[in-house]
Amino acid sequence: VTLTLGLETSCDETSAAVVENGRLVRSNIVSSQIALHAPFGGVVPEIASRQHIRAIVPVVQAALAEAEVTIGEIDVVAATQGPGLAGALLVGLTFARSLALSRGLPFTPVNHLEGHLQSVWLAAKEPLPPEPELPMLALIVSGGHTELVLVDDHGRYRLVGRTRDDAAGEAFDKVARLLGLSYPGGPAIQKVASDAASPSVLPRAWLPGTYDFSFSGLKTAVLHMAQAQSSGLTPEEARGVRLPQIDVASGLHPEQVANIAAGFQESVVDVLTAKTARAAAELGAASVAMVGGVAASQALRTRMQERIDRPLHIAPFAYCTDNAAMIASAGYYVPRTPENLDVRPGMALVGA
Numbered sequence: 001v002t003l004t005l006g007l008e009t010s011c012d013e014t015s016a017a018v019v020e021n022g023r024l025v026r027s028n029i030v031s032s033q034i035a036l037h038a039p040f041g042g043v044v045p046e047i048a049s050r051q052h053i054r055a056i057v058p059v060v061q062a063a064l065a066e067a068e069v070t071i072g073e074i075d076v077v078a079a080t081q082g083p084g085l086a087g088a089l090l091v092g093l094t095f096a097r098s099l100a101l102s103r104g105l106p107f108t109p110v111n112h113l114e115g116h117l118q119s120v121w122l123a124a125k126e127p128l129p130p131e132p133e134l135p136m137l138a139l140i141v142s143g144g145h146t147e148l149v150l151v152d153d154h155g156r157y158r159l160v161g162r163t164r165d166d167a168a169g170e171a172f173d174k175v176a177r178l179l180g181l182s183y184p185g186g187p188a189i190q191k192v193a194s195d196a197a198s199p200s201v202l203p204r205a206w207l208p209g210t211y212d213f214s215f216s217g218l219k220t221a222v223l224h225m226a227q228a229q230s231s232g233l234t235p236e237e238a239r240g241v242r243l244p245q246i247d248v249a250s251g252l253h254p255e256q257v258a259n260i261a262a263g264f265q266e267s268v269v270d271v272l273t274a275k276t277a278r279a280a281a282e283l284g285a286a287s288v289a290m291v292g293g294v295a296a297s298q299a300l301r302t303r304m305q306e307r308i309d310r311p312l313h314i315a316p317f318a319y320c321t322d323n324a325a326m327i328a329s330a331g332y333y334v335p336r337t338p339e340n341l342d343v344r345p346g347m348a349l350v351g352a
């Protein structure tokens with residue numbers, strides 16, 4: 001049995017986990033900073049770094065305690081190297097390297113996106129489900145990334161498509177802020193969208209001939225629609241006026257917010273699902289996976305289940321948003337010993 005201690009501090013969750021043989025989650029402690037960042041409508045890097053420093057020791061201790069192991073029983077330590085916020089990454093990576101060094105344990109740096117991919121291999125209890133069939137087409141949808149990746153094997157990926165501007169989660173967060181909803185935007189939009197009487201019709205960027213995505217035009221369309229409804233002007237008139245974004249939400253009725261949120265969510269879900277289904281068929285994927293924070297979206301999960309015509313693996317809710325169990329899994333399946341152990345805030349999955 002190999003026990004991997006994983007650490008994740010790339011953004012606003014301080015997390016530590018113990019994973020057995022890369023798949024069985026013995027513990028997965030996530031200390032979320034959401035409440036600290038919510039007043040600012042997004043993650044404040046300096047606040048994130050400081051909070052990681054406060055939380056890292058108790059979070060690691062809790063992960064060991066819940067797994068009912070001591071540090072002496074851990075075989076390997078893994079931590080996120082990038083991509084992410086430089087100062088935030090530095091805390092987890094430095095702590096993990098120091099811990100490994102002081103205990104004489106091997107250390108492996110992990111690409112955060114590789115971690116998200118591994119989340120479909122994780123399970124909280126035995127018997128473990130069968131492993132996903134390869135090659136697997138994976139849709140990585142998070143706050144920082146929207147990518148379609150063909151996974152030939154652990155550590156062997158081909159980039160199929162990616163967003164040309166905003167990530168899907170980033171679009172959820174920005175639109176939520178525009179509509180006066182709370183951070184993080186995804187769950188807030190999902191909640192109000194369920195009350196929508198007649199979802200607004202919003203555009204979709206299909207980018208024909210590619211598997212790429214674009215969400216910035218949709219975001220602008222939401223802004224113009226919200227400005228028009230908020231001011232009582234037609235969309236054409238509102239275009240000339242340009243209400244300050246900060247004031248838009250205050251002029252909207254809750255029903256208008258719900259309808260716009262539902263239309264926005266529908267547009268994102270439609271494009272993500274259609275492009276994934278087409279890529280899976282055209283590339284002959286044996287299975288499809290969906291991972292990352294936006295994979296927690298109920299509307300997206302339901303539509304994927306309806307539209308994907310082959311085995312579909314959606315990360316369990318607990319492993320969609322950032323967590324250290326997925327980092328431990330990547331550390332087990334794809335151990336790396338690069339000479340450069342600095343943080344890599346702009347690290348890519350393919351071609352790095």
Ligand code: KG4
Nearest residue numbers: 142143144169184185186293294297321322
């Ligand atoms: O993977 P993650 O925790 O962090 C990154 O690596 O970026 O993803 C966070 C993102 C946020 O943008 C959040 O709004 C989004 O995931 N998210 C959702 C939902 N839950 C979280 N988006 C849509 N619907 C949800 N239910």
Ligand code: ZN
Nearest residue numbers: 142293321322
């Ligand atoms: Zn993530």
